Amino acid sequence: MQAWLxxxxxxxxxxxxxxxxxxxxxxxNDPTKxxxxxxxxxMEIFQRSADGLSVVxxxxxxxxxxxxxxxxxxxxxxxxxxRVAGGARFYAISPDAFKSLVxxxxxxxxxxxxxxSSAFCxxxxxxxxxxxxxxxxxxxxxxxxxRIFGENxxxxxxxxxxxxxxxxxxxxxxxxxxxxxxLAEWKNTNLIVKSRGCYVLKNTSALEKKAGDLLGSLIxxx
Numbered sequence: 714m715q716a717w718l719x720x721x722x723x724x725x726x727x728x729x730x731x732x733x734x735x736x737x738x739x740x741x742n743d744p745t746k747x748x749x750x751x752x753x754x755x756m757e758i759f760q761r762s763a764d765g766l767s768v769v770x771x772x773x774x775x776x777x778x779x780x781x782x783x784x785x786x787x788x789x790x791x792x793x794x795x796r797v798a799g800g801a802r803f804y805a806i807s808p809d810a811f812k813s814l815v816x817x818x819x820x821x822x823x824x825x826x827x828x829x830s831s832a833f834c835x836x837x838x839x840x841x842x843x844x845x846x847x848x849x850x851x852x853x854x855x856x857x858x859x860r861i862f863g864e865n866x867x868x869x870x871x872x873x874x875x876x877x878x879x880x881x882x883x884x885x886x887x888x889x890x891x892x893x894x895x896l897a898e899w900k901n902t903n904l905i906v907k908s909r910g911c912y913v914l915k916n917t918s919a920l921e922k923k924a925g926d927l928l929g930s931l932i933x934x935x
Contacts, residue, residue: 714776714935716820721752726804736797742790745783748811751775754801755861759794768886774861774934778828784808799862799874828935838930845927848895850885852923857931859914869913
């Protein structure tokens with residue numbers, strides 16, 4: 714995404730927006746008013762259930778585009794919801810300006826195509842997730858967070874992104890009691906601990922094995 718980064722640095726994409734953790738960028742069924750370029754940080758794509766719970770279906774890592782498929786397909790509303798994870802810098806581009814950029818600049822157009830193809834591959838990998846048990850879903854989520862927000866702390870990997878047990882349960886669409894039970898088992902076997910509000914992975918390889926074929930299927934990084 715070097716061409717898009719250059720476009721951002723030279724002011725072609727307008728002024729950047731800096732946003733904190735959990736800030737919503739848009740919700741499913743909102744009008745497609747903008748396309749976005751994420752130049753720093755991360756975003757979570759999620760689907761919200763009828764009772765208001767939000768299940769994470771993809772984690773975007775900069776640099777990448779999002780909110781572009783709907784304008785390109787001339788759809789009037791977004792198909793998914795997006796919020797900031799940890800903190801992010803991004804650019805909001807009008808659909809007309811975005812289409813003009815990808816038509817007129819071959820490098821921007823090609824990188825957009827490659828980025829979308831990569832994102833769809835990630836989505837395809839995660840499609841079978843409903844056939845996996847809660848432990849595999851949870852392991853994949855925490856390992857994904859560790860890969861994106863992980864910090865080495867000597868005997869483990871600290872996830873700087875603060876999430877509660879309830880947050881983790883909601884993110885994988887599972888009951889909180891089930892997630893609490895699994896986390897308790899992991900703590901008892903020294904796979905994970907919680908320190909100062911952050912989870913610390915003590916045995917990442919063991920958690921990767923628990924994720925199985927789902928491992929890495931949440932992360933889109935160009």
